[in-house]
Amino acid sequence: MQMSDTQTDVYALYEEVLRAAGYDVVVSDVVVGRLDRGDYVREVVVDRGGRFSLVVTDTPAPARGRRITRGQWKFRTLLGQQQTTRIACDLDEPADLAGALAEAELLAGTLADELDRQD
Secondary structure: OOHHHHHHHHHHHHHHHHHHHHOEEEOOOOOEEEEEEOEEEEEEEEEOOEEEEEEEEEEEOOHHHEEEEEEEEEEEEEEOEEEEEEEEEEEEHHHHHHHHHHHHHHHHHHHHHHHHOOO
């Protein structure tokens, strides 16, 4: 599928904003950014219509491992827990991505803090 010049320009702007924020970026039919910090991962997707989505996958506690023998097999198990937060909005203009990303990242942190306080 061939991208138009306008779409290429918009995607180049999205790519620039995400790279400046520290994301690894792949451009295809959508622009995808990934920021992996070990205990959490942020993934951003922006499409040509300006639909923006941030998904934060957080590991609230370290995974626990065990070794178990069943019959002749020695298994290693790992039990982990993940928390996923999705935040989405529509961008009015391509230049709005930087502001929307910053606010969504802050909102994701605020929501995670609220959930921690409820535990």
